[in-house]
Amino acid sequence: MNREGVNTPAAQPSWSARVNSDRAADGSLERDAELMLRVRDGDQASFGLLLEKHRSPVIHFLDRMVQNQAVAEELAQEAFLRVYKSRVRYEPTAKFTTWLFRIATHVALNWIRDGRNEKHQASLDQESPDGTARQVADRSRTAEQELVYQVKLKEVRQAIRNLPAKQKAAVMMHKYQEMEYAQIADVLSCSESAVKSLLFRAYESLRVRLAHMA
Amino acid sequence: MECPKNGDGAELIVAYAAGTLDSGDQAAFERHLESCASCRQMAAAQQAVWSALDELSPLPVSSNFDAKLYQRIAEEQQSAFWQRGRWQRWFQAEWSWRPAMPVAAACVVLIVAFLVKNSGPVITQQEQAQPKLQIEQVERALDDMDMLKQAGIEFTLEKITPREQI
Numbered sequence: 414m415n416r417e418g419v420n421t422p423a424a425q426p427s428w429s430a431r432v433n434s435d436r437a438a439d440g441s442l443e444r445d446a447e448l449m450l451r452v453r454d455g456d457q458a459s460f461g462l463l464l465e466k467h468r469s470p471v472i473h474f475l476d477r478m479v480q481n482q483a484v485a486e487e488l489a490q491e492a493f494l495r496v497y498k499s500r501v502r503y504e505p506t507a508k509f510t511t512w513l514f515r516i517a518t519h520v521a522l523n524w525i526r527d528g529r530n531e532k533h534q535a536s537l538d539q540e541s542p543d544g545t546a547r548q549v550a551d552r553s554r555t556a557e558q559e560l561v562y563q564v565k566l567k568e569v570r571q572a573i574r575n576l577p578a579k580q581k582a583a584v585m586m587h588k589y590q591e592m593e594y595a596q597i598a599d600v601l602s603c604s605e606s607a608v609k610s611l612l613f614r615a616y617e618s619l620r621v622r623l624a625h626m627a
Numbered sequence: 628m629e630c631p632k633n634g635d636g637a638e639l640i641v642a643y644a645a646g647t648l649d650s651g652d653q654a655a656f657e658r659h660l661e662s663c664a665s666c667r668q669m670a671a672a673q674q675a676v677w678s679a680l681d682e683l684s685p686l687p688v689s690s691n692f693d694a695k696l697y698q699r700i701a702e703e704q705q706s707a708f709w710q711r712g713r714w715q716r717w718f719q720a721e722w723s724w725r726p727a728m729p730v731a732a733a734c735v736v737l738i739v740a741f742l743v744k745n746s747g748p749v750i751t752q753q754e755q756a757q758p759k760l761q762i763e764q765v766e767r768a769l770d771d772m773d774m775l776k777q778a779g780i781e782f783t784l785e786k787i788t789p790r791e792q793i
Contacts, residue, residue, distance in 0.1 A: 464693060472692070473685040482686050490696050497700055562682075569679045588645075588680050613637040616676060623679045624672040 445509030453500045460500075464493060467510070470590060471517050477585050478521040478578075480570055488524055492517040511599045514590070518582050518600055525578045565626060572622040580615035587612055630663055640666070644673040 445466070451459035471492060476485035495516050503512075554562060573581060579601065586592045586600060598608045630636070642648050643656055660667045 461693075464696070468692065469688055472688050476685045477683060485685075486689055486692060489692070490699060493696055494699055494703065498703065565679070566682055569682055572679075573683070584680075588677070609638060613641065616637070616641055616673060619676045619680075620669070620672040623676050626675045626679050 443505075443508060446505035449496075449500070449503050449509055450505065452497070453503050460497060463496075463509075467513055468493075471513065474514070474585055474590065475517060475521055477573065477589065478518075478581060479524060480574060484524070488520045489517070492520050495520070507599055508596065510590075510592075511596055514586065514592075514600045515602070518586075522578050522582065568626075569623065572619050575622070576615050576618060580611050580618075583608055583611040584615045584619075630659065630666060636666070636669075640670050640673050643670055644677045 445463060448459040448463050452463070468489070472482075472485050472489045475488045475492075476482050479485055479488065492513070496513060499516075573584075576584065582601065583597055586597045587594075592600070594605045594608050594612075597612075598605045601608065601611075603611075639648070639652075639656060643653065648656065660670060
């Protein structure tokens with residue numbers, strides 16, 4: 414193993430051969446896909462590297478989707494567990510992040526569809542009627558600024574919460590993951606024009622709700 | 628520039644607010660904004676949305692996230708191991724016993740050959756056992772007859788003795 418805990422081609426000639434053939438077919442193989450192929454071949458350290466790189470983006474994406482950090486971490490665990498369990502069937506047919514976010518989105522949409530978000534949201538609202546408890550207060554703001562900020566934050570949260578689940582996922586990937594329309598389409602398994610439609614309808618709703626913040 | 632509201636307006640305005648337009652398109656759109664109040668209003672609203680979404684900053688990830696995940700993976704592997712059949716486990720084990728397969732096959736062949744070879748004498752023993760059984764049955768029947776005979780004799784003696792005496 415080298416310094417990064419990754420097996421060298423000499424240690425795993427079969428992997429090396431496969432990656433080279435994938436490269437030949439695809440032209441180039443992204444680093445994450447290479448790591449995932451190593452995970453497929455039993456290299457646990459490569460899974461650690463992927464986790465290190467994608468842990469925060471996935472959790473933050475899920476946190477914005479379900480608006481609950483504990484649930485988001487639970488769902489992220491589920492997503493990474495599915496990645497690990499699917500390693501034996503992994504083929505680098507798409508970008509690794511596309512595959513990863515497809516799993517994460519699937520997990521989040523299932524959670525929302527099952528109505529568990531409403532129960533959680535109800536309990537969250539009971540715990541913090543102003544919906545501000547989970548946001549860390551910024552000590553540089555005055556009490557008045559903090560109050561205004563928290564009200565604004567609550568409105569943003571509410572506006573996002575009111576979006577249909579798929580529109581919400583599209584906005585989260587577009588705004589925070591900076592994904593192209595084509596990649597979002599791959600993640601959501603729909604056409605690029607369908608993604609644009611989802612996004613523009615979502616932004617239209619958000620403009621109506623949040624335009625006064627300009 | 629033609630008013631984008633008549634064409635791909637939404638895409639252009641979203642890209643403008645996101646800052647993803649190239650410099651040429653951005654300059655052209657900004658020139659258009661100076662003369663189009665409707666687009667100016669829409670672009671301002673989209674920029675407001677864009678910056679409002681920036682406020683939604685997530686909290687740091689729990690420090691034990693990885694540990695919990697690795698524990699779940701270990702539990703999954705454990706349960707998967709026990710769910711698998713015993714034979715499957717043996718076949719898939721790292722220390723595969725596949726080299727012992729020829730020896731096991733040879734043992735099976737020897738056992739079968741032994742059973743086939745000894746199948747004849749087993750039948751003979753059964754056949755031999757049958758007469759032995761019959762002898763025992765005959766002996767038992769004779770014993771029974773003796774007993775009956777004795778009883779009969781006594782009975783006959785009681786009946787016959789007076790006649791014989793006569």
